[in-house]
Amino acid sequence: MARLETSAESPVPVRVVALRVGEWIARLGEIWVDGQIAQLTRRPGVATQFLTLRDPDANISMSVTCPRGVLPDTVSEGSRVVLRARPDFYLERGTLSLRALEVRQVGLGELLARLDALRRLLAAEGLFAPQLKRPLPFLPHTVGLITGRASAAERDVIDNARRRLPGARFRIENVAMQGTNAVSEVIDAIARLEKDPAVQVIVIARGGGSVEDLLPFSNESLVRAVAAAFTPVVSAIGHETDVPLLDLVADVAASTPTDAAKRVVPDLADELREVAALRERARARIHARLDREAELMAGLPERLRRTVRGRLVRESDDVATARARSRRRIESLLEAGRAELGHVRAQIRTLSPQATLERGYAVVRRADGTVVRTPDEAVGALHVRVAEGEFDATRT
Template sequence: MAEVANILTVSRLNELLKELVEENFWEVWVEGEVSNFSAPSSGHYYFVLKDEKAAVRAVMFRPYNRLLPFVPRDGMKVLCRGRVSLYPQRGELQVLVEAMEACGVGNLHLAFRQLMEKLSAEGLFAEEHKKPLPALPRIVGVVTSPTGAAIRDILNVLSRRGAGLRILLVPVKVQGEGAAAEVAAAIADLNRHGEADVLIVGRGGGSLEDLWAFNEEVVARAIHSSRIPIISAVGHETDVTIADLVADLRAPTPSAAAELVVKSRFELESHLDHLDIRLSSRMASLFRLSRERLRSLEKRLCSPVEKLELQRRRCQEAAFRLEAAMRRVLEIREGRLFALAGRLDALSPLAILSRGFALVSQEKDGKLVRKAGQLAVGERLLIRFNEGMAKVVTEEIIER
């Protein structure tokens, strides 16, 4: 067993290593690509410097980064000046950066730009290739990790707002080797299956390296070839991937993608509710108007008995007027008749006879005798008086 004097605690070991490192690396220049950059509310910058083979943690405290003319971003290639130290609590080496210069864009960013230019030239980002989302999807296909936060967020939104929706999950790796191929294969499988109405493809947030599967050409071409509309939901709102540019619609987060799926459904339901309110209001208005018109007609409508009584009185009044008019006409006609009778009586031969005249006619044929020349001696005549008649024989004819 080792002597007690040679046994070190972990804390003591880290203190000795820290002294050793700081004494030998009190000023270094390190070139690398920025990754996992974060800037919390403290104002310090925390990131990782890496190259193709290795990585080291780095920190740039606020008094130093306040002098920087730019804010570092993931994928940026930088040259840092500082000193190397050891963080005792975790036993990790870190570079305490005091100055930084941008050296250009890192390899991943360069690859991103090159692929974006290539696909853009081929028209994969063109708006005419974008497919509209279905208004009332029945089945939603989801391509993501089965254990990540993304699927939990999607399921939470769809279960809360998408009553009746079926969810078809195709579990895949979303980072690391082979992730891009799995995502592309899942999209192709869902298209062959053909049951889903819309697809959500994505994952939660992470570094540029974590999201890189969604910047691979194989995923971009699988999205472009999909007959089913695809919503890309990769990372956070500030993360933009090739998949976002090719997809039919980009959502800033997986939760937002789920909201977009049910958005048209809720807009339609809201529109139907609005139409229902308008229809109910219109029907109520028409009902009130019809009721008012009915009341007005009720006031104007008479009962059959009253109407018959009214017609009876009108007929009675008309009969009285007709009877009076007929009496007046008869009286007028009677007066005219009496006048004509008087005139006729004045002209009647009988009236003349009453004044002492007589009518003489030949007995044989009843012709009136107007002059003596009509007669012959011995001819029998008939004399008519006002009262009575006499038969005579002509004895002599005297002509003037």
């Protein structure tokens, strides 16, 4: 298809643009489309019926016209269908719609097969991994509750939570919990609660229903929104036997809305009983310790007396032993000193000049005091010293 050459000076009429768009759309031919019926208008006796087909995972819809006999009687609003259609572009209004040639309602078995395939795909991506689960706060400041307006699930959560913890605070987001708008409204509610810093846990609660009623809570967009949330999410959808994909991605999967209330707030009565029990155990342990210490203190003076007396006796014995040892050591040293002194005295006496004189030797000096060592030196007056005294002599 040739491109239109246009400018501000040579624009093309609206009809030309509409015709070119219609030609391009007509080239699509027949296509198979999967969607959910959001709105259905049945008019008896009218050859054409009109419905709105909505994308299950996005807030996008298209108008569909169905000739008589194409739309099965079992199809109703909320039904999941697959249809064979041809795109139509209405030139007069510039709108796009689908003209259905064949409509098939998706059966329960096919829905479950699609859900199982989606479950395996998300599990392979790791969205259900246990390590991603976040613990719930022990005492949340505010509980965010996403549920239907004036629903039994809302009453169950609030009544049971406040029965356990009077004064529990909630921020409630009432949204559609089934039908074509449920997914987008729940996702928007999660986003609003995420922006509130007081909300520390989010509960998504709905009562039981058919597989078709609970399909929004297995929607891929909703599952990914919960996986991306920063606030811990509790899933409380349906009964205990219902397991939507939301249960697998949520941080905690409660079996019922009542069970969710028990998970998000503590039981004040149980906590008070636990505190009382802990206080009583602490008191008992303190009293037992005081009793043991009292018993120890009662016998302490006598034990100290025996200990001190025994210590003094041992120290006295040690002092006496050390004194005797010191005395023996000193006497030994004195005796050795006396013996050494006698030996030295004897040596000195033996080596002294007096001892030499006593052996018969004499010391002869001349008048000038010099000692005579040779006979030639013995001349003139001499002075002789012997052992018993001194005398003068003259050599002749």
